[in-house]
Amino acid sequence: MDKTVCELFAGVGGFRVGLERASKDWDTVWANQWEPSRARQDAFDCYCAHFGKEDTHVNVDIGLIDKATIPDHTLLVGGFPCQDYSVAATGAKGIEGKKGVLWWQIYDTLKAKQPPFVLLENVDRLLKSPAKQRGRDFGIILASFWDLGYSVEWRVVNAADYGFVQRRRRTFIFAYRNDTVYGQQMAGHDSLATLNTDGFFARTFPLKPNVIASKKDLETHDLLEITQNFAFPFExxxxxxDGHIATVKAEPDYHGPHKLLRDIMDHDVPEKYYLGDDIEKWKYLKGAKKIERTSKTGHKYTFSEGPIAFPDPVDRPARTMLTSEGTTNRSTHVVKDLDTGRLRLLTPNEANKIQGFPEHWTDTGMSDRFQYFCMGNALVTGCIERMGKTLGQIIDRED
Ligand SMILES: C[S@@+](CC[C@H](N)C(=O)[O-])C[C@H]1O[C@@H](n2cnc3c(N)ncnc32)[C@H](O)[C@@H]1O
Structure with missing residues (x-):
């Protein structure tokens, strides 16, 4: 089996950077990236600046792509948003997901191409959504995979727990077709052993052995029924x-080195990144506050939030980088410069390094603002590198 990859929602290529670092055998045969409602396509341009302007790098809304035209591949990868995955009945025709919900684009690709292996990334709250029916949306994803002949492992990984320089918690989903050598080998495997020691994530991100927190059977492939009735406390x-779900609370077991924010900070940082006379505003944004507010219905309430560290400590990993990084916003990092001791924002280059991209990765003609935005959307490439190594071993045994 070759190590061909299809990269959906490619952004600036986080999956590709990580996989290629794991092994030069990974070969991305098709990639798609399109920034909705924007004339400029900075992320796609950045992708092409590094990986070439090829016909197989496609800058079109994925919804417009006939999935049967995507080349065959062994591994489908993509980071996709947490949206409402519920389905509705459409009369005699069956069921339909909501328009613009990107999971259904992945689902259509799985149906058309049946890749043996799948690796996806989403936010950690995916497992608990929506608030009124916790676990329903992830239940829909699991039932979809089951219906298409796949088994699934998932894991919420905080990158900093495995030594990376960012505290970023993301849900990773690994799915494999049941008719692969790996699928047959794992079939009937004790689920506790899969979760604690033998499975894909246990091998990649070791954890302390734990007991099963909950078990449940999906019972139906019917996505409408899952939409209406399914809830589960996914850990x-x-x-x-085969429709049987088991979940455990993951406690990382990592004894390697830890990277700190100071380890990746730039020197000789240009003046434009320093705070000016707006320091008081930053202090206010980062500080504790209690504000009287009135809701749309006229109900008065107190909005309150606690303080966050100001400046951000450089002897810890960074906080999670959001797409709003760099704007005057409570979640933007403010650090004490290592050379001057003055307060400043992170540079776009530091944002690149916090996600584990090579230096100046997004410096391909886009504004600073969009460089931060792309990094907020991207992922910790080192996590993908680790997964790429495990997957490489699995695929080598397929022949
Ligand atoms: C969570 S980000 C993934 C980022 C990527 N993993 C990286 O390392 O940069 C999702 C990406 O999907 C893109 N996107 C959103 N809607 C899309 C659509 N309809 N078709 C294709 N790409 C889309 C966004 O522009 C964004 O870059």
Whole structure:
């Protein structure tokens, strides 16, 4: 089996950077990236600046792509948003997901191409959505995979728990077709052993052995029924095979080196990144506050939030980088410069390094603002590198 990859929602290429670092055998045969409602396509341009302007790098809304035209591939990868995955009945025709919900684009690709392996990334709250029916949306994803002949492992990974320079918690989903050598080998495997020691994530991100927190059977492939009735307290690690779900609370077991924010900070930083006379405003944004507010219905309430560190400590990993990084916003990092001791924002280059991209990766003609935005959307490439190594071993045994 070759190590061909299809990269959906490619952004600036985080999956590709990580996989290629794991092994030069990974070969991305098709990639798609399109920034909705924007004339400029900075992320796609950045992708092409590094990986070439090829016909197989496609800058079109994925919804407009006939999935049958995508080349065959062994591994489908993509980071996709947490949206409402519920389905509705459409009369005699069956069921339909909501328009613009990108999971259904992945689903259509799985149906058309049936890749043996799949690796996806989403935010950690995916497992608990929506608030009124916790676990429904992830249940829909699991039932979809089950219906298409796949088993699934998932894991919420905080990159900093495995030594990376950012505290970023993301849900990773690994799915494999049941008719692969790996699928047959894992079939009937004890779910606790899969979760604690033998499974894809246990091998990649070791964890302390734990007991099963909950178990449940999906019972139906019917996505409408799942939409209406399914709820489950998904924990941070789990496994679904043949409709049987088991989940455990993942406690990382990592003894390697830890990177700190100071380790990746730039020197000789240009003046434009320093705070000016707006320091008081930053202090206010980062500080504790209690504000009287009135809701739309006229109800008065007190909005309150606690303080966050100001400046951000450089002897810890960074906080999660959001797409709003760099704007005057409570979640933007403010650090004490290592050379001057003055307060400043992170540079776009530091944002690149916090996600584990090579230096100046997004410096391909886009504004600073969009460089931060792209990094807020991207992922910790080192996590993908680790997964790419495990996956490489799995695929080598397929022949
Ligand atoms: C969470 S980000 C993934 C970023 C990527 N993993 C990286 O390392 O940069 C999702 C990406 O999907 C893109 N996107 C959103 N809607 C899309 C659509 N309809 N078709 C294609 N791409 C889309 C966004 O522009 C964004 O870059």
């Amino acid at each position: 941070t690690a789990g496994y679904m095979s």
